[in-house]
Amino acid sequence: MKSKKLVILGSTGSIGKSTLEVIQAHPGRFDVVALAAHSNVDLLIKQYEIFKPEHLCLVNENKEQQLREQLKDKKVNILIGEKELLQLVKLDDVDIVVNAIVGASGLKASLETVSKGKVLALANKESLVCGGALFPPLVKKYGAKILPIDSEHSAIWQVLTCGKENEIKRLIITASGGPFRNLPFEKFSTIDVNQALHHPTWSMGPKITIDSATMVNKGLEIIEASVLFSIPTEKIKVVIHPQSIVHSMVEFIDSSIIAQLSRPDMKLPITYALFWPARVLSDFGELKFEQYTELTFEPPDIKKFRALKIAYEVAEQSGTAPAIFNAANEVAVQGFLDSAINFLKITDIIEDTLGKIKVVSQPNLDDILDADKQARNWAKKLLKG
Ligand code: NAD
Numbered sequence: 001m002k003s004k005k006l007v008i009l010g011s012t013g014s015i016g017k018s019t020l021e022v023i024q025a026h027p028g029r030f031d032v033v034a035l036a037a038h039s040n041v042d043l044l045i046k047q048y049e050i051f052k053p054e055h056l057c058l059v060n061e062n063k064e065q066q067l068r069e070q071l072k073d074k075k076v077n078i079l080i081g082e083k084e085l086l087q088l089v090k091l092d093d094v095d096i097v098v099n100a101i102v103g104a105s106g107l108k109a110s111l112e113t114v115s116k117g118k119v120l121a122l123a124n125k126e127s128l129v130c131g132g133a134l135f136p137p138l139v140k141k142y143g144a145k146i147l148p149i150d151s152e153h154s155a156i157w158q159v160l161t162c163g164k165e166n167e168i169k170r171l172i173i174t175a176s177g178g179p180f181r182n183l184p185f186e187k188f189s190t191i192d193v194n195q196a197l198h199h200p201t202w203s204m205g206p207k208i209t210i211d212s213a214t215m216v217n218k219g220l221e222i223i224e225a226s227v228l229f230s231i232p233t234e235k236i237k238v239v240i241h242p243q244s245i246v247h248s249m250v251e252f253i254d255s256s257i258i259a260q261l262s263r264p265d266m267k268l269p270i271t272y273a274l275f276w277p278a279r280v281l282s283d284f285g286e287l288k289f290e291q292y293t294e295l296t297f298e299p300p301d302i303k304k305f306r307a308l309k310i311a312y313e314v315a316e317q318s319g320t321a322p323a324i325f326n327a328a329n330e331v332a333v334q335g336f337l338d339s340a341i342n343f344l345k346i347t348d349i350i351e352d353t354l355g356k357i358k359v360v361s362q363p364n365l366d367d368i369l370d371a372d373k374q375a376r377n378w379a380k381k382l383l384k385g
């Protein structure tokens, strides 16, 4: 069987590493053509030694010397910087681009991938949140495909094989509720970084872990689902499911609800995307029902997790509003991780920024990038008080 040629953007992160584990678990099925990362030279070199890609890209220009020095005897094409990263998705003969970059920095690579008519295996939800309406026409025009890696979207994608588009009543996205589901709101101002980085069911990169604690992540995911599955957000419901076993559900017009279940391990949705349209034998762990004797569901508390309510409003508003929401959040999360602001301030900054930056209703890419920049500048001012 011909191996699939892959480019992995963000290979040193949580999803990037899990993707490489999936590849290692299936010898001979994938050929890693290129790896890209932001700054982690040591890990990128380790990955190079194992997967021997033809191309390596490092976005952080300050680390160029270190990378070149350590690979000076090797036959590998080294690319440096954000613009160069885009060259990787244009390479001929690449079957799948895995976008596991964190944040809006992944947007251009996603747009470039679909504009080359390639298959985009997408973890970088911020691409769809910010780029929104830009994606569907490009996918259509260039015959590209976007395959979701986000577990909820993978679940919905798998379940949608059970019915036709006009038979969907609504999508039901599950959320673990994060570490503060049971914490009284009065205590939210005391939450510290370590507590917020301790997710009860998933092990992920720092940004998405904080997003899960504020429920901004679920907000980003309703927008992501709306773009991916061309469905208005009023038909997307969020339900809290603390065990993270049911990854999402689809309710069809006959009122049947179909769900996808598995252990909370990103290697499962990654495997599904990489092998799609086939399913393959994998040993990433069986779901043991003895360990999960209770699967519970409850509505989200939007008074405690205001960001989710704001996300619905932003989705409704559309245009550049989701990009503003996302940019303000990225700045605020970094501020929280740097201990510059408290936990509650993350949502305050998002709200304040949305009130400040003018929304463009039918944006092109420049409008989106401009909204992102304006929102970041304003949010940075708010960080300083
Ligand atoms: P992470 O922080 O662990 O890794 C991010 C990766 O992106 C790193 O390899 C880093 O070098 C790279 N990167 C950062 N900035 C970059 C830039 N400007 N240009 C190029 N590369 C850059 O993040 P993660 O948890 O792996 O998340 C990645 C994406 O996947 C996010 O969009 C996240 O929302 C999504 N996602 C993650 C999980 C998860 O379990 N981790 C689950 C669902 C979705």
Ligand code: MG
Pocket: 150, 151, 152, 221
């Ligand atoms: Mg998710």
